[in-house]
Amino acid sequence: MSNIIVELKHVGKRYGDTQVLKDINIEIEQGKFYTLLGPSGSGKTTILRAIAGFLDVSEGEVLFDGKRINDVPANQRKVNTVFQDYALFPHLNVFDNVAFGLRLHRMSKQDIQTKVEDALKMVRLQGYADREISELSGGQQQRVAIARAIVLEPQVLLLDEPLSALDAKLRKDMQYELRELQERLGITFLFVTHDQEEALALSDEIFVMNDGEVQQSGTPVDIYDEPVNHFVADFIGESNIIQGHMIKDFLVEFNGKRFECADAGMRPNEPVEVVLRPEDLDITPANSGKVNVEVDTQLFRGDYYEIVGYDDLKNEWLIHSTNPAKDGETVGLTFDPEDIHVMRLNESEEDFDARLETYEGE
Numbered sequence: 001m002s003n004i005i006v007e008l009k010h011v012g013k014r015y016g017d018t019q020v021l022k023d024i025n026i027e028i029e030q031g032k033f034y035t036l037l038g039p040s041g042s043g044k045t046t047i048l049r050a051i052a053g054f055l056d057v058s059e060g061e062v063l064f065d066g067k068r069i070n071d072v073p074a075n076q077r078k079v080n081t082v083f084q085d086y087a088l089f090p091h092l093n094v095f096d097n098v099a100f101g102l103r104l105h106r107m108s109k110q111d112i113q114t115k116v117e118d119a120l121k122m123v124r125l126q127g128y129a130d131r132e133i134s135e136l137s138g139g140q141q142q143r144v145a146i147a148r149a150i151v152l153e154p155q156v157l158l159l160d161e162p163l164s165a166l167d168a169k170l171r172k173d174m175q176y177e178l179r180e181l182q183e184r185l186g187i188t189f190l191f192v193t194h195d196q197e198e199a200l201a202l203s204d205e206i207f208v209m210n211d212g213e214v215q216q217s218g219t220p221v222d223i224y225d226e227p228v229n230h231f232v233a234d235f236i237g238e239s240n241i242i243q244g245h246m247i248k249d250f251l252v253e254f255n256g257k258r259f260e261c262a263d264a265g266m267r268p269n270e271p272v273e274v275v276l277r278p279e280d281l282d283i284t285p286a287n288s289g290k291v292n293v294e295v296d297t298q299l300f301r302g303d304y305y306e307i308v309g310y311d312d313l314k315n316e317w318l319i320h321s322t323n324p325a326k327d328g329e330t331v332g333l334t335f336d337p338e339d340i341h342v343m344r345l346n347e348s349e350e351d352f353d354a355r356l357e358t359y360e361g362e
């Protein structure tokens with residue numbers, strides 16, 4: 001039996017002449033933590049709203065548990081949403097906020113009592129039932145919003161930037177709590193964020209969005225290590241992206257030199273982009289590495305030095321080094337063949353995956 005709980009098939013959304021979602025195809029399995037990640041305006045919230053039933057899609061199908069739900073009203077879908085601004089009822093206390101949906105379902109007083117207590121326990125707010133919303137911190141309000149959503153036992157919880165109003169420290173704490181809560185509840189989370197670190201830390205799978213399209217989907221490690229295109233390489237983590245040519249399988253040329261690499265399946269002499277992550281570069285004395293760069297600036301970041309330098313061709317290089325360098329000094333850079341990631345220009349995710357399969361995992 002299929003484990004897929006939500007599926008979007010060729011989903012598009014238009015407002016007038018503007019196409020804000022283009023041919024979205026995604027599959028969401030039961031019990032996993034998924035993230036829609038992308039810059040502002042890329043269509044993340046629109047996808048959530050299409051699944052929740054708050055908007056009609058212009059094209060394609062939305063399926064829940066294998067059944068088409070395009071025409072099922074929002075209140076009859078087995079999903080719940082936690083909104084960015086929590087959307088709590090300020091005139092109701094914590095208990096009544098969490099109990100609200102249960103009362104709409106005409107549940108008995110005793111059942112409501114038990115379920116609300118369980119939900120508050122789940123988000124570690126036992127003893128807060130009688131508090132007013134205005135007496136809670138941002139993180140506590142956030143947890144009430146989650147309790148209110150999970151008390152109805154949805155199969156899928158949609159979370160639209162739920163941590164964006166919190167300060168950095170609390171946001172980090174809540175990230176741990178969310179991940180732990182998802183594992184404890186075992187329900188599917190579909191989380192929206194534009195924060196790539198948050199997405200990498202929390203998710204089983206990420207959909208990277210740009211301009212109404214899914215650019216790449218996969219595990220955080222896949223997306224970080226094997227970005228399919230310039231947008232993903234640039235948006236996820238930090239990277240050096242250099243223009244080059246593929247000489248033949250496992251040999252690429254950039255900066256006027258040839259380098260062994262771990263990529264294959266391109267045409268001979270095909271123009272490509274080469275990704276090197278700053279943490280994969282090591283500094284050596286000048287002329288003893290693979291590329292020479294002149295150090296321009298250096299910032300101490302606590303656990304590493306962030307160094308910016310320029311090579312002979314005036315390409316900028318970003319380096320994360322545990323050792324400092326001197327401003328104006330020329331240093332060499334070394335990296336391993338596996339640290340080079342070569343991308344074809346304009347390759348689709350499907351073609352990228354197919355090409356990878358032909359030479360990986362042997």
Ligand SMILES: Nc1ncnc2c1ncn2[C@@H]1O[C@H](COP(=O)(O)OP(=O)(O)OP(=O)(O)O)[C@@H](O)[C@H]1O
Pocket residue numbers: 015020038039040041042043044045046047194
């Ligand atoms: N009701 C609407 N009418 C017209 N355009 C809309 C409407 N709602 C959203 N859009 C447009 O659709 C695009 C996608 O919006 P969406 O809210 O899904 O983006 P997002 O990735 O969630 O962005 P953010 O991170 O800023 O919330 C945007 O360009 C937005 O302006």
